[in-house]
Amino acid sequence: MAQKAIREFDAKSILAKHWNKYFPDFTYAYETVMVQNGSELTKAAKTKAWLNEKTLVAKPDMLFGKRGKNGLVLFKDAKPGDVSLAKAASWINEKSTAEQKVYFSFDGDHATGEPSVDMLTHFVVEPFTPHEQSEEYYVSATCVGDNDVIYMSAEGGMEVEEGWEEKVTEVAFPITSTEEEIATQIRANVPADIAEKDKAKFAEFCIGFFKAYRELNFAYLEINPFVMQGNKIELLDMVAKLDDTAGFMMVDEWGDVEYPTAFGMEAKSPEVEAIEEADAKTGASLKLTLLKPEARIWTMVAGGGASVVYADTIADMAGIDDLANYGEYSGGPTTGETKFYAETLLDLMTREKDAQGRGKVMIIGGAIANFTDVAKTFTGIIQAFEVYADKMKEVDLKIYVRRGGPNYEKGLKDIKEAADRLGLYIEVYGPETHVTDIVRMALEK
């Protein structure tokens, strides 16, 4: 996936790093620190004097919003703006040592829907910034259809979220817009309810913001709110996604940025991480998502399109409760890469027997390949069979193969021979069989 969410701390760090380029007329103190527990915060205070000198705000930095409504923003001890370093450290310790419930949707102040439950692992701590509500503003940018769109509002925070239609001015720009065109348009579209004396400054900030969004390859960038006091800017809250395909050009610009798993999402299993790592190293494509590892139908499908068709068909015919994984291999992986991918799947699918006592099913599917050498990739699968044959028999695994493309006759013959030799159940079909027909065959057994 090309668009990846990053932490608020990283988003601020990227803007801070390029601040003078995009916002030469404004200042930003970049007083922010990310910690995983209270003692890290205490340690950080030894080098960052402001942590001792100023009162603080602390909040989790884990890709979810509505932290205030979830009671996860620390800004007061006895009264607003009196949080000391010690208080922040103890609060972070408290919040990070027990599972927390987080609701993603609210009706007014009332949470709706089911909460996600997970551990809080990352927090940002910043100075408490006293300011007037009227000094808060909203700005964001993203790509809609073929255009880039900037959204601007005189009001930030909850106000803008709850009154989007009336309070936000949006301006769309084609990809080919020049800087001059963009600047002119933004200046001409400053929200009317911004105070007359602040309009010019607001426009200049937004022009810099939009330029940063474009040049730094953000896919989404939001500051809600930012505080503008004269030429002094505070970024109170930020949300950002990067276009990670631009990573190779942005090594210096982005610095050391990580793409965390969202709060409440199950942490990636080591198997999935291993596949991702292998994927990053090859020109081919290796993808794996675990949907329900205890389910009985496993797919090992070649091709981004075919893998979806198989998943669709299994969902239609068997329902998703039986579908264990989604994934694909494509782009001509080597025998070794295919073996590794097959072993990972075989390891997962042979860990436990089906709860209802049925046999397990492995769909080795694929369309007619354009250039992937079927015999070569199947050699990798056969090598994996050799390692896992005994375990495969233990879970009563039945294998259904359908594939076409370069060298497919040899590939199909080899895999059939290998399965027979190893005593595995296998049915093998070529391009004369409809691509997803093996799903029906497997389910009818």
Added chain:
Amino acid sequence: MEQLYTKDTQAIFWNNNKTAIQRMLDYDYTIQRKTPSVAAIVAPTSGNKFEKFFFGPDEVMIPLFKTTADAKAAQPQADVLLNFASFRTAYDVTMEALSIGGFSSMMITAEGIPERLARGMNQTAREKGVTIIGPATVGAITPGAFKVANIGGTITNIVNSKLHRAGSCGLVTRSGGLFNELSNIISINADGIAEGVAIGGDRFVGSVFIDNLLRMEKNPAVKYMILLGEVGGTEEYKVIEAIKSGAITKPVIAWCIGTIAKYYDSGVQFGHAGASANADSETAEFKNKAMADAGIHVPASFNELPAMINKVFTDLNLADIPEPSMSVCPTVRRSKEFICTISDDRGDEATYAGFPISSVATPDTGKGIGDVVSLLWFKKQYPKWATDFIETVMKTVADHGPAVSGAHNAKVTARAGKSVVESLVTGLLTIGPRFGGAIDGAAEHFKYADDNGLNPKEFLNHMKKEGIPIPGIGHRIKSLKNPDLRVTGLMNYAAEHFPSTPLLDYARTVEALTTSKKENLILNVDGTIGILMVDMWRALGYTEDEINEFIASGTLNAFFIVGRSIGFIGHILDEKRLAMPMYRHPMDDILYDVPMAEEI
């Protein structure tokens, strides 16, 4: 543009992807194209000038170029760019080709080009009217005319899927693998496809479904269209609009894959980067329903698609498509070890660059040795003034007495009792930078100075800085007052017969400066030959690059080698005739200075 490609379409292939190019040429041969569909290959890091490929049982050479600009200049008729650069460089390659111009379509295979770059590239192409296929695609095909790289897979699969000749379906998919699968399904359930495009899996692709369907609507070979979409994006709605507005009237069959996505939250990425629904309207289910409501033929599931195709096709009641004749690529082919482009001894009579030997050999043909050199060395028929000049040069350099080192070597060897050929090569091996090499050097350096607009003074300074005496300048005894008549003869010939002599004219201004310093620093015979050869080639219409290549490959030296061989052989025969004994150099002519070696 009614159809993407014709049987005359030729491509420039960026990246020397031999397997993919061979697949294209196998396809070309199978469908009996006259010309290979790849006219040039851009291989920035290769030092080679061509790559060999099979064209049926034979081999053809496809030229390699270092840049797209060079390839396009050499093959201006090639109006398709097949961009196989990596995701790091694919953008630059496309943008450069767009600015060069002259391309009608470009296919980009790389997956994961930065989105902002892809958007800019697609927009620029759109403004210039260039159709972009991809990025992240396996390409497109007009069966029976032109096939992009790997699309359709092996030649066996192509014939099985009836991709070797035009059918009546226009096919557009996102996925490349399923494109192939659908071609197969269409060949089984209908009569094959007339044109097919896999638009690519990235979020931002150049031509989208509607662009391709609107072109197919205008293409009379397309009788109905199949669209295979995916969850994510809103491109299918543009097709619905086109049907509602009447812009598309041909029957359309469509299916969006990814109906499973509704069961999972957006954290699960099914399929391609472009396949992620951000709103209900982007789900596969929603789109399938909307398309069905608009009168598009939408099956109940992907499994029902073949039956749907069969029904729509049968209802159209089209005439059978005749099966065209096909050539069969041999399965076992051996690459040739040697290539010959100058002569051929396979026919009744051996030829020199197409001319039977008898047609250039005897005096009545009016051809001389200069003509034979022009045929065998340059594969061209030079005009008489040039072949006469070549002969003049070879006659002028034939010999320069027994004392020069090459002749001396030949004589010493002959006196050792060695044969003519052994003695000759000993003499020839002396030819190099110091003996005979001034011809090459003069051509190279004077041309460099002239090309770079150096005035004589700057040229002298340049050579001084390089630390080399100017090749072709200076004679042991001759001077302006006592001219070398060989030089005079060459210059007079050139003045009378060459259309112009720009480099010689320049060299004369250099000579004026050098002789003002020292009398004998005249343009000598080597220099005059080298410089006039450059003028000859310029007048014959060769480009500066081609001339530079002649110089670099040692062609000028070759004239000296052939000419001087005549003299060497004369000296060798002279020795044999005189039956001269073994030569030993007199000891009193050697300075002996041999200290005892020190221990280290």
